Amino acid sequence: MLVQIRHPERLIYPESDGKPMGETTLQVKWIITLFNGLQGLFRDRNNVFVAADLFWYPKYADPTTVTAPDVMVVFGRPKWDRPSYKQWEEDNIPPQVVIEIQSPGIKVAELAEKFTFYRRYGVEEYYLYDPKAHHLSVWRRSGRKLVSVKDVNGWVSPRLKVRFEATSTEPLQIIRPDGGAVRTYLELLTENEVQRKRAEEANRRAALLAARLRELGVDPDAI
Numbered sequence: 001m002l003v004q005i006r007h008p009e010r011l012i013y014p015e016s017d018g019k020p021m022g023e024t025t026l027q028v029k030w031i032i033t034l035f036n037g038l039q040g041l042f043r044d045r046n047n048v049f050v051a052a053d054l055f056w057y058p059k060y061a062d063p064t065t066v067t068a069p070d071v072m073v074v075f076g077r078p079k080w081d082r083p084s085y086k087q088w089e090e091d092n093i094p095p096q097v098v099i100e101i102q103s104p105g106i107k108v109a110e111l112a113e114k115f116t117f118y119r120r121y122g123v124e125e126y127y128l129y130d131p132k133a134h135h136l137s138v139w140r141r142s143g144r145k146l147v148s149v150k151d152v153n154g155w156v157s158p159r160l161k162v163r164f165e166a167t168s169t170e171p172l173q174i175i176r177p178d179g180g181a182v183r184t185y186l187e188l189l190t191e192n193e194v195q196r197k198r199a200e201e202a203n204r205r206a207a208l209l210a211a212r213l214r215e216l217g218v219d220p221d222a223i
Contacts, residue, residue: 013063014055015083021053022070023103029184030101030131034071037174037182041162042073049074055084058094058121067117073097075159087121094122097159102130115139119146125159129172136166 022028035052042048052071059065072095074085087094098118102111111128118126126139126146138155139146149155155164162182165173174182210220 011061011063013057013066013084013086016055017068022101023105026131027101027103030129031070033182033184034099034101034174038071038073038160041160041176041182046079047076049077049079051082051085054082056087056095057084058087060086060088067114069095069098070101071099073160096122096124097127097157098123098125099127099129102128104132115146119144125157127164131171134166134168134171136164136172138164 022031031052035050038050042050050071050073051069053068054072055066055068056072057063057066072085074090074093074095076093077090085095100114115126122141123146124141128137129135136152138149138152140149140158141147152164153166155166156162157164161177163175165175176182213220213223
């Protein structure tokens with residue numbers, strides 16, 4: 001018998017399950033790196049929404065059908081902040097890309113449940129990365145199915161346009177369309193510090209050269 005919910009607008013859709021973003025610092029690092037990297041990649045596109053650990057409700061009046069992808073990307077939706085992603089309020093557009101960072105304690109049944117959820121509710125590209133084992137799995141939608149991509153090393157995402165360099169011996173590299181790699185915050189800080197020191201050294205040498213030229217009676221500004 002079909003039970004009709006009289007006031008579906010009064011249903012409560014939780015915004016958190018009380019669990020941490022990740023079980024380990026390694027898992028959290030990857031989630032944050034991917035979230036920041038993809039936000040940066042689409043910073044000039046107002047119709048691409050990137051989220052991390054956000055509850056996604058695909059069905060109206062059903063708060064029990066929910067998941068929180070580690071990272072998800074939705075094309076065709078604005079960037080504004082949301083307490084959760086209620087699909088019926090978003091032109092019924094599901095996240096097209098979902099990335100999960102595998103935790104050490106996750107069970108096979110949980111992975112199967114997530115896969116079934118993403119297949120059923122319209123995800124186009126599903127990525128599962130185990131940072132400890134350096135193992136990447138990729139699935140791409142074909143009709144109603146998510147089909148495994150056999151060779152993931154060098155795989156270019158149809159939606160994201162980034163290239164995945166995945167080997168069993170090195171951490172995953174994600175290469176942007178401009179050829180640059182998605183990097184951690186600490187890596188970016190280190191790179192900026194190196195560039196700052198190089199600029200300071202170049203300025204120091206230029207000042208020494210200018211001073212030497214003036215000693216020789218040459219105006220460096222006139223050269």
